[in-house]
Amino acid sequence: MATLKDVARLAGVSVKTVSNVVNGYSFVKPDNRRRVEEALEATGYRPNLGARNLRRGRTGFIALVLPELSIPYFAELAGLVIAAAQEHEWNVLIEQTFGTLAGERSALASLGPHLVDAAILSPEALEADDFQLSVPAVLLGEHAVDVPISRVGIDNVAAAQAAVRHLISLGHQRIAAIGAHPHRGTAALRLEGYRAALAEASLPFVDELVIPALNYHRADGAAAMRSLLDLPSPPDAVFCFNDLLAIGAMRAAAERQVRVPSQLAVVGFDNNEESVYSSPSLTSVAPDKSAIARAAVDLLHQRVETGELLADVETPFSLQVRESTVAR
Amino acid sequence: MATLKDVARLAGVSVKTVSNVVNGYSFVKPDNRRRVEEALEATGYRPNLGARNLRRGRTGFIALVLPELSIPYFAELAGLVIAAAQEHEWNVLIEQTFGTLAGERSALASLGPHLVDAAILSPEALEADDFQLSVPAVLLGEHAVDVPISRVGIDNVAAAQAAVRHLISLGHQRIAAIGAHPHRGTAALRLEGYRAALAEASLPFVDELVIPALNYHRADGAAAMRSLLDLPSPPDAVFCFNDLLAIGAMRAAAERQVRVPSQLAVVGFDNNEESVYSSPSLTSVAPDKSAIARAAVDLLHQRVETGELLADVETPFSLQVRESTVAR
DNA sequence: CCGGGTCTTTACATCGTTGGAACAACGATG
DNA sequence: CATCGTTGTTCCAACGATGTAAAGACCCGG
Numbered sequence: 001m002a003t004l005k006d007v008a009r010l011a012g013v014s015v016k017t018v019s020n021v022v023n024g025y026s027f028v029k030p031d032n033r034r035r036v037e038e039a040l041e042a043t044g045y046r047p048n049l050g051a052r053n054l055r056r057g058r059t060g061f062i063a064l065v066l067p068e069l070s071i072p073y074f075a076e077l078a079g080l081v082i083a084a085a086q087e088h089e090w091n092v093l094i095e096q097t098f099g100t101l102a103g104e105r106s107a108l109a110s111l112g113p114h115l116v117d118a119a120i121l122s123p124e125a126l127e128a129d130d131f132q133l134s135v136p137a138v139l140l141g142e143h144a145v146d147v148p149i150s151r152v153g154i155d156n157v158a159a160a161q162a163a164v165r166h167l168i169s170l171g172h173q174r175i176a177a178i179g180a181h182p183h184r185g186t187a188a189l190r191l192e193g194y195r196a197a198l199a200e201a202s203l204p205f206v207d208e209l210v211i212p213a214l215n216y217h218r219a220d221g222a223a224a225m226r227s228l229l230d231l232p233s234p235p236d237a238v239f240c241f242n243d244l245l246a247i248g249a250m251r252a253a254a255e256r257q258v259r260v261p262s263q264l265a266v267v268g269f270d271n272n273e274e275s276v277y278s279s280p281s282l283t284s285v286a287p288d289k290s291a292i293a294r295a296a297v298d299l300l301h302q303r304v305e306t307g308e309l310l311a312d313v314e315t316p317f318s319l320q321v322r323e324s325t326v327a328r
Numbered sequence: 329m330a331t332l333k334d335v336a337r338l339a340g341v342s343v344k345t346v347s348n349v350v351n352g353y354s355f356v357k358p359d360n361r362r363r364v365e366e367a368l369e370a371t372g373y374r375p376n377l378g379a380r381n382l383r384r385g386r387t388g389f390i391a392l393v394l395p396e397l398s399i400p401y402f403a404e405l406a407g408l409v410i411a412a413a414q415e416h417e418w419n420v421l422i423e424q425t426f427g428t429l430a431g432e433r434s435a436l437a438s439l440g441p442h443l444v445d446a447a448i449l450s451p452e453a454l455e456a457d458d459f460q461l462s463v464p465a466v467l468l469g470e471h472a473v474d475v476p477i478s479r480v481g482i483d484n485v486a487a488a489q490a491a492v493r494h495l496i497s498l499g500h501q502r503i504a505a506i507g508a509h510p511h512r513g514t515a516a517l518r519l520e521g522y523r524a525a526l527a528e529a530s531l532p533f534v535d536e537l538v539i540p541a542l543n544y545h546r547a548d549g550a551a552a553m554r555s556l557l558d559l560p561s562p563p564d565a566v567f568c569f570n571d572l573l574a575i576g577a578m579r580a581a582a583e584r585q586v587r588v589p590s591q592l593a594v595v596g597f598d599n600n601e602e603s604v605y606s607s608p609s610l611t612s613v614a615p616d617k618s619a620i621a622r623a624a625v626d627l628l629h630q631r632v633e634t635g636e637l638l639a640d641v642e643t644p645f646s647l648q649v650r651e652s653t654v655a656r
Numbered sequence: 657c658c659g660g661g662t663c664t665t666t667a668c669a670t671c672g673t674t675g676g677a678a679c680a681a682c683g684a685t686g
Numbered sequence: 687c688a689t690c691g692t693t694g695t696t697c698c699a700a701c702g703a704t705g706t707a708a709a710g711a712c713c714c715g716g
Contacts, residue, residue, distance in 0.1 A: 001441050001462070003702060014666050019704060027664055046440040050382045051702035054671050059378060068407060070601065075403030079396060079424060091443075093419050096407060112374040113329050114672090115419075134329075218605045247605050254607045273398065274602050277546045277575050279582045331672055342696050347674060355693055379672035382701050442702090 002043035011039035022047065061091050062300060063119040063135075065107045067099040071216070072272040073242065073289075074122070077140075080293035081120060088301045090117070099215065101125040111135060118300040121149075124184055136303045138296050138310065142185035150310035152296045154287045154317040156186055160193025162319050163267045163285050164239050168201045170325060172237035172265055176209040178224040178249060179216060179241025190241050190269070209235055213245060221248025229256050236264060237325075243268035243275045246282055250324065266324040280323035291315040330371035339367035350375065389419050390628060391447040391463075393435045395427040399544070400600040401570065401617075402450070405468075408621035409448060416629045418445070427543065429453040439463060446628040449477075452512055464631045466624050466638065470513040478638035480624045482615045482645040484514055488521025490647050491595045491613050492567050496529045498653060500565035500593055504537040506552040506577060507544060507569025518569050518597070537563055541573060549576025557584050564592060565653075571596035571603045574610055578652065594652040608651035619643040 004022075008015045013032055020028055021036040022045075028036075039045075053059050064081050066074045082092045093116060097103035104126050111119055113134040122140040131147040141153045167175050177194045181187035191210070198205055208231060211224040221240055225248065228234055240246035246268030250260055258264050260280050268275055271286035295313040303310050332350075336343045341360055348356055349364040350373075356364075367373075381387050392409050394402045410420045421444060425431035432454050439447055441462040450468040459475040469481045495503050505522045509515035519538070526533055536559060539552040549568055553576065556562055568574035574596030578588055586592050588608050596603055599614030623641040631638050 004704095005702080015702090016667085016704080017665060020665090023704085027662095029664065032664085046442065048382070048442040048702050049440070050378045050387060050442055051671090052704080054376070054378045054382055054673090054701090055703045055705085057671075069397070069410070070400075070404045070407050072398075072400065072403070072602075075400070075406075076398045078403075078422070079398050082397070082422060082424060091421050094406070094410060094422060096410060112377070114374060114376040114378060218601065222605070247602075251605045251607060251609075273546065274400075274575075277550070277579045279579060279607055281579075332674095333672080343672090344674080344697080345695060348695090351674080355695090357694065360694085376672050379701090380674075382671095382703090383673045383675085385701075 001048075002045045003048070004045070007036065007039045007043050007045050010043060011035045058304075059115060059117050060089065061093050061116045062297070063093045063095055063107075063111050063116040064122075065095045065097060065104070065111075065119060066122045067124060068096050069094065071244065072274055073270045076272070077289050077293060080290050081297060084294045084297040088297065090297070090301075097123070099124045101127075105130060108133065117304050120296045120300065136300055136310075138299055140292065140296060142189055150299065150312050152292055152299065152313045152315065154292075154315050156189035157193040157196065159269070159285045159287070159317045160190040160239070160241075161197045162193075162317075163269065163283075164194050164197035165201075166283070166319055166321065166325065167237045167239065167265055167267060168197060168203065170237075170265060173203060174206075174209065174233070174235045174237070175203070176211065176228050176235035176238040177241070178211045178213060178221060178228075178238060178245050180210050180212040181214070182212070187241055194239055213241070216242045216244055218244045218248035218251070221245030222252040223248075225249035225252035226256075229253070229258065234264075237266070238264065239267045241269055243270040243272040243282060243284055246284070246324070247274065247278060250278065250280070250282070261323065261325050261327055268324075271320055276322070280327075283322045283325040284320050285317055286320045287317045288315050329376075330373045331376070332373070335364065335367045335371050335373050338371060339363045387443060387445050388417065389421050389444045390625070391421045391423055391435075391439050391444040392450075393423045393425060393432070393439075393447060394450045395452060396424050397422065399572065400602055401598045404600070405617050405621060408618050409625060412622045412625040416625065418625070418629075425451070427452045429455075433458060436461065445632050448624045448628065464628055464638075466627055468620065468624060470517055478627065478640050480620055480627065480641045480643065482620075482643050484517035485521040485524065487597070487613045487615070487645045488518040488567070488569075489525045490521075490645075491597065491611075492522050492525035493529075494611070494647055494649065494653065495565045495567065495593055495595060496525060496531070498565075498593060501531060502534075502537065502561070502563045502565070503531070504539065504556050504563035504566040505569070506539045506541060506549060506556075506566060506573050508538050508540040509542070510540070515569055522567055541569070544570045544572055546572045546576035546579070549573030550580040551576075553577035553580035554584075557581070557586065562592075565594070566592065567595045569597055571598040571600040571610060571612055574612070574652070575602065575606060578606065578608070578610070589651065589653050589655055596652075599648055604650070608655075611650045611653040612648050613645055614648045615645045616643050 004015045004018050008018045018036050069075050085092045095107040097107050104123050118135050119137040121137055137149050139149050139151045180191055213220040246266050250266055253260055253264050268282045268284040271284040275282035275284050292315050299310050332343045332346050336346045346364050397403050413420045423435040425435050432451050446463050447465040449465055465477050467477050467479045508519055541548040574594050581588055581592050596610045596612040599612040603610035603612050620643050627638050
């Protein structure tokens, strides 16, 4: 593999002149520039990123710490983050935590300052003490603890409220919620939006209609739905805190011959591609994932380049109404 | 951030001695070792990976080149590859190609020998000339062109044959296939398995029942299914070359009030988690993704460590029978 | 044709780490 | 007591790139 030295020898100039050409330094004589460029071409020179970064004190990588790639929301987000990072010549390192405290801690620990320039975190269990980071970071979504790290995400209260309002506007009165969680900030906010929507329509908040979910997988949604259908008077609508829970809930409903949406309306959250093609298709709160990815990466880039502190960014969302609430 | 030099000063020994301790070199006096370890602890030393790799000529990264993370199969696979790579102290860099020739070429081009130690490729459009790689690599799945790179994957012909045999055993006679593709090796093999199953049951191969798909997304499956349902005599079963196509096909069937499985049986390929919870749930060929990920990473590790050439690895698969072929 | 500024290039040190040679200390051996 | 092999340690160079400072080339007016 060719190094600057090889190129320099071939072009008959010093190593530094080649480096200057490679880095677009202005003051190089046209004649030398041409010779260097030919030599670069001839040798197929590619800079050694390790060496460059050692010298520059940068690594050229950012970390993306998320629960699990097999969760569609995070997979889609990861794809968008990779694309956004590419525009700043950053490569993305993905760390999976599987939503456990231990997993998140070990992911953070491995983020030595030499490995990545910055990190995008999507934590679920971390506590305030854990946020002693050695690199600039942003948080995706909210988090229960109050830490001085900027956040990128939607207004979860407003989004949840919009979802439940939609159900109320369709005439539903007994609306359940699946996905409450003791330690997840996001869950608390969505629950708050749910309460707010009920309150503004003067509907009662009923404890037994709020089902917690330890994980947000399809199986958890199905289990929660079964317990709701077992109630003496089951709900006529359900708001799930993510699409996977909703898909599981619809599956459980189908298994009990409960018709969606006529007997049970369902709303999800995340707007996974999967939800567009399910039968029935799923009404869902759609955060602008692309905006989230871009904002997170741009913020970090600005922080690393200029050292400026970061403001929080609120990204837009919309409600995608589909067959699970309004029959076609 | 502490460097070896800082630790050495604190422990009162040379830099190299500290390096020896860090790297587990045997011959260090117990007394010095203790002092160095204390100094390491006190300074919170973390090796600068860039510098280490520059010296060692390794990077500590492998690339995973795949079409798109938003495709569940690749998202799941990526998660497993990351986990497997961790066991060899490798970090994984994901590159998305979006299934285009240009995307794949640019991904390969960016894989300078300085960026990664090895690569796992899942190409769809590359031609033989493109495989001039500067690092050891393995291919996931088959590929049309014949290149001297080892492959990891299942026996696609046998797997497809098993899927279609299953449909035949249920009494279906007019079985369609969705997902033929002019340049995809995998598609060709699955089609071959489809033909073989028909042939061994003495069923005719009917051209109009084989629908090509340029992409393997849900929308493509839905479009293909619509064209099948428009036929004068539509099929009574369909074998889709991946689960997304199958999900799209089931969606299209539902929109035309065609009942699955009574009027139309559907089999997919990949066994996505999504397919377990769809309504009806989807019968699918289930490659052992975990085995694929592990085999690919282990093979590369062995190659990088020992320089040995790599043999192909055939991983197991099974057929998961669900409601889309056998009503519950 | 000299002094002074503007371009252009070069030599050298440096980033943090590790491999190798050199050297020092040690007990064992003849 | 000289020699030897084994341990243990240090010094130096090197990986490939870039920043700095200084030297060299060039052009201008006086």
